Amino acid sequence: MDPLRQSPSPCSSRPSSPKTPPCEIHGYVGIEDVLDQVKIKAMKMGFEFNIMVVGQSGLGKSTMVSTLFKSKVWKCTLPGLGMPIPQTLQLKSVTHVIEEKGVKLKLTVTDTPGFGDQINNDKCWDPILGYINEQYERYLQEEILITRQRHIPDTRVHCCVYFVPPTGHCLRPLDIELLQRLCRTVNVVPVIARADSLTLEEREAFRRRIQHNLRTHCIEVYPQKCFDEDINDRILNSKIRDRIPFAVVGSDQEYLVNGRCVLGRKTKWGIIEVENMAHCEFLLLRDLLIRSHLQDLKDITHNVHYENYRVCRLNESHVLPRGPCWVNLAPTPPGPPVAPGPSKVCRQAREDSDDDEDDY
Amino acid sequence: MAATDIARQVGEGCRTVPLAGHVGFDSLPDQLVNKSVSQGFCFNILCVGETGLGKSTLMDTLFNTKFEGEPATHTQPGVQLRSNTYDLQESNVGLKLTIVSTVGFGDQINKEDSYKPIVEFIDAQFEAYLQEELKIRRVLHAYHDSRIHACLYFIAPTGHSLKSLDLVTMKKLDSKVNIIPIIAKSDAISKSELTKFKIKITSELVSNGVQIYQFPTDDESVAEINGTMNAHLPFAVIGSTEELKIGNKMMKARQYPWGTVQVENEAHCDFVKLREMLIRVNMEDLREQTHSRHYELYRRCKLEEMGFQDTDPDSKPFSLQETYEAKRNEFLGELQKKEEEMRQMFVQRVKEKEAELKEAEKELHEKFDRLKKLHQDEKKKLEDKKKSLDDEVNAFKQRKTAAELLQSQSSQAGGSQTLKRDKEKKNNPWLCTE
Numbered sequence: 001m002d003p004l005r006q007s008p009s010p011c012s013s014r015p016s017s018p019k020t021p022p023c024e025i026h027g028y029v030g031i032e033d034v035l036d037q038v039k040i041k042a043m044k045m046g047f048e049f050n051i052m053v054v055g056q057s058g059l060g061k062s063t064m065v066s067t068l069f070k071s072k073v074w075k076c077t078l079p080g081l082g083m084p085i086p087q088t089l090q091l092k093s094v095t096h097v098i099e100e101k102g103v104k105l106k107l108t109v110t111d112t113p114g115f116g117d118q119i120n121n122d123k124c125w126d127p128i129l130g131y132i133n134e135q136y137e138r139y140l141q142e143e144i145l146i147t148r149q150r151h152i153p154d155t156r157v158h159c160c161v162y163f164v165p166p167t168g169h170c171l172r173p174l175d176i177e178l179l180q181r182l183c184r185t186v187n188v189v190p191v192i193a194r195a196d197s198l199t200l201e202e203r204e205a206f207r208r209r210i211q212h213n214l215r216t217h218c219i220e221v222y223p224q225k226c227f228d229e230d231i232n233d234r235i236l237n238s239k240i241r242d243r244i245p246f247a248v249v250g251s252d253q254e255y256l257v258n259g260r261c262v263l264g265r266k267t268k269w270g271i272i273e274v275e276n277m278a279h280c281e282f283l284l285l286r287d288l289l290i291r292s293h294l295q296d297l298k299d300i301t302h303n304v305h306y307e308n309y310r311v312c313r314l315n316e317s318h319v320l321p322r323g324p325c326w327v328n329l330a331p332t333p334p335g336p337p338v339a340p341g342p343s344k345v346c347r348q349a350r351e352d353s354d355d356d357e358d359d360y
Numbered sequence: 361m362a363a364t365d366i367a368r369q370v371g372e373g374c375r376t377v378p379l380a381g382h383v384g385f386d387s388l389p390d391q392l393v394n395k396s397v398s399q400g401f402c403f404n405i406l407c408v409g410e411t412g413l414g415k416s417t418l419m420d421t422l423f424n425t426k427f428e429g430e431p432a433t434h435t436q437p438g439v440q441l442r443s444n445t446y447d448l449q450e451s452n453v454g455l456k457l458t459i460v461s462t463v464g465f466g467d468q469i470n471k472e473d474s475y476k477p478i479v480e481f482i483d484a485q486f487e488a489y490l491q492e493e494l495k496i497r498r499v500l501h502a503y504h505d506s507r508i509h510a511c512l513y514f515i516a517p518t519g520h521s522l523k524s525l526d527l528v529t530m531k532k533l534d535s536k537v538n539i540i541p542i543i544a545k546s547d548a549i550s551k552s553e554l555t556k557f558k559i560k561i562t563s564e565l566v567s568n569g570v571q572i573y574q575f576p577t578d579d580e581s582v583a584e585i586n587g588t589m590n591a592h593l594p595f596a597v598i599g600s601t602e603e604l605k606i607g608n609k610m611m612k613a614r615q616y617p618w619g620t621v622q623v624e625n626e627a628h629c630d631f632v633k634l635r636e637m638l639i640r641v642n643m644e645d646l647r648e649q650t651h652s653r654h655y656e657l658y659r660r661c662k663l664e665e666m667g668f669q670d671t672d673p674d675s676k677p678f679s680l681q682e683t684y685e686a687k688r689n690e691f692l693g694e695l696q697k698k699e700e701e702m703r704q705m706f707v708q709r710v711k712e713k714e715a716e717l718k719e720a721e722k723e724l725h726e727k728f729d730r731l732k733k734l735h736q737d738e739k740k741k742l743e744d745k746k747k748s749l750d751d752e753v754n755a756f757k758q759r760k761t762a763a764e765l766l767q768s769q770s771s772q773a774g775g776s777q778t779l780k781r782d783k784e785k786k787n788n789p790w791l792c793t794e
Contacts, residue, residue: 021446021447022446022447022448022449023423023425023426023427023446023447023448024425025423025424025425025448025449025450026424026425027424028424028450029422029423029424029448029450029635029639030450030635030636030639030640031401031448031450031453031455031639032450032451032452032453033639033640033641033643034401034453034455034639034643034644035393035396035397035453037641037642037643037644037645038392038393038396038644039389039390039392039393040579040581040582041579041644041645041648042388042389042392043389044579047385047388049385068383069379069383070379070380070381070382070383071377071378071379071380072377073377096375096376096377097375097376097377098376098377098379098383098385099376099379100379100382100383100384100385100386101386102386103385103386103388103389105385105388146659146660146663146664147656147660148656150652229398286383286384287384290383290384290385290387291384291385291387292387292391293391294385294388294391295388295391295392295394295395296391296395299395299501302501303500303501307497307498310496311496311497314496315496
């Protein structure tokens with residue numbers, strides 16, 4: 001499987017149905033009640049979200065996840081500290097169910113301890129890409145069964161948060177390599193980790209340089225420009241794109257500041273408040289990931305990344321002519337089923353028989 | 361796949377973790393709803409019923425609008441389906457509504473095959489969706505779903521029981537679509553007759569094993585209302601697009617000399633119940649049932665028919681691709697064989713034709729040779745004859761010259777004698793003949 005697939009083609013999720021005449025309704029019918037029906041059904045089924053955090057050890061990935069979801073996602077409080085750095089990249093996945101106001105969310109967090117920690121980091125992205133593709137494969141296998149489940153369990157990675165070390169200079173070659181490969185298979189949100197070591201001006205300069213790097217290397221991070229559906233989306237997403245990568249600080253300890261209990265990091269020179277926009281941009285990250293774009297992340301994963309994987313996979317398993325190849329399932333009168341695929345061989349055979357006819 | 365060490369820690373099978381604060385994913389349903397709104401909804405209704413039972417009028421009344429179309433005649437030779445798609449908009453929700461109506465149902469003398477066009481139509485919609493789903497490059501989220509979500513079966517208000525045509529058709533349709541039977545033009549039946557009619561219909565449906573759509577009662581918020589409505593099936597409805605002034609309001613009603621039937625009055629008919637159930641409460645469930653039950657059944661049957669399986673006799677999971685690949689190779693092999701055969705036949709025929717042509721050529725050559733020989737013989741004969749003729753002519757010439765010479769000689773020598781003889785000859789007629 002070649003990880004350097006073509007980038008996903010832009011597509012709109014608006015239905016392109018045939019042109020139909022609009023009809024005026026004189027009076028109340030009640031069509032908008034379907035929204036409530038959708039909501040009830042969705043809440044009954046529950047939601048799923050799979051997030052992956054990628055970055056070198058010590059950048060605060062696990063803490064960030066705990067801060068994002070305000071819960072002890074990992075069993076041990078500070079993984080990484082005191083534990084030996086793994087020799088190979090190991091992916092750890094934890095699944096929890098969290099509930100808020102009746103909404104059940106099955107959250108799966110995949111951590112990548114050991115990434116980029118070796119001396120030779122060549123091909124260290126292979127396990128990550130392998131894991132992502134394995135989830136796609138699992139979903140594909142479920143989808144092509146004859147008797148399928150009502151609701152296929154979705155383990156595909158919806159979002160990958162990439163932690164950029166706060167060097168203050170620019171993206172390193174390792175970062176660029178990984179980002180190039182990742183952004184073709186999954187939605188990537190880069191963040192500047194441990195941003196409390198940079199001043200505000202340094203942060204801005206670093207951010208601009210990273211954005212420049214991303215543009216130079218044609219890395220499309222989430223929210224991708226090509227998936228903006230309409231003008232509102234574009235305006236909203238441009239604002240987000242302007243601030244990416246977010247400079248974040250994570251913490252799961254609370255301190256008393258001005259009478260309020262806030263999450264923060266205590267240092268000799270002050271307390272860095274995680275949820276204070278003046279201190280860091282954690283709130284932006286949380287809003288993007290959870291409050292406003294969660295459904296969008298899932299949709300793009302399903303409609304674009306998964307479909308790309310499926311196309312590659314199905315094209316690989318048999319040699320087919322280019323272009324959409326569909327299985328001819330048209331009902332034929334009793335007899336052997338019409339075999340699939342209009343292939344060149346078939347066409348030639350027909351031409352030959354035509355030639356035969358002409359000679360007589 | 362590659363050497364990935366994934367240690368999955370699903371503590372006690374997905375434990376629930378308490379939240380220490382407000383995270384904010386309670387906005388998820390709203391996000392989902394917003395997405396759905398921007399995509400729009402799509403709903404397809406199939407109206408099956410005899411001509412003149414008020415299908416189009418009921419649709420107009422249900423959706424409070426006028427869909428264009430003229431009433432059908434009773435002279436259709438067979439059952440046809442007429443499909444129209446409309447764009448409805450209510451506040452911010454857009455609905456793409458497709459209404460399919462049967463034309464000429466129940467009008468023929470022989471109604472044995474009446475259900476076939478309907479079943480074929482429903483299957484064709486499933487087929488189209490399956491084709492799209494099996495494509496390599498597909499756009500499922502942008503695909504206009506044309507599968508029938510609800511089938512309103514119009515029962516004629518005879519007051520007695522279901523017609524056999526109704527039973528047969530519903531039996532054929534119940535595994536393919538959600539059937540909601542309704543009693544049409546129910547202002548022709550009185551209240552007491554109606555209850556008896558409904559009981560008779562439900563008992564007939566049950567005894568014939570027809571599975572009609574039951575409103576779902578598993579979700580608490582709608583269980584109660586759905587439960588009560590299930591008891592009122594089939595709904596007795598009246599449709600009307602005319603508005604009459606009743607009291608001080610304009611209402612949809614039908615005016616008779618003996619009174620006015622109000623469409624939206626629950627005491628008069630079940631129209632409001634139908635609208636509630638069909639649109640306001642269960643539209644999403646109808647769509648989900650169509651997709652997860654009827655479509656999956658169709659898909660399973662279709663794929664099994666084509667020879668695909670999930671597991672082979674050794675219960676090792678088959679992949680669709682492998683079976684497809686195997687079948688495809690088989691087919692290609694067959695094709696190649698056929699191609700070879702055809703090629704052989706072609707070569708054979710060409711050889712035969714060549715041989716024939718060669719024969720003909722040979723014949724022609726022979727003929728030519730013969731003709732040439734003949735010609736030469738003739739020519740020779742002619743030349744011989746000419747030669748002999750020439751010889752004769754020469755001989756004659758010689759004799760002529762010889763005779764002339766002789767004559768001139770004899771005429772000199774015995775000219776007188778000849779004269780005398782001539783005279784004698786003249787005198788003697790018997791000697792003049794020479």
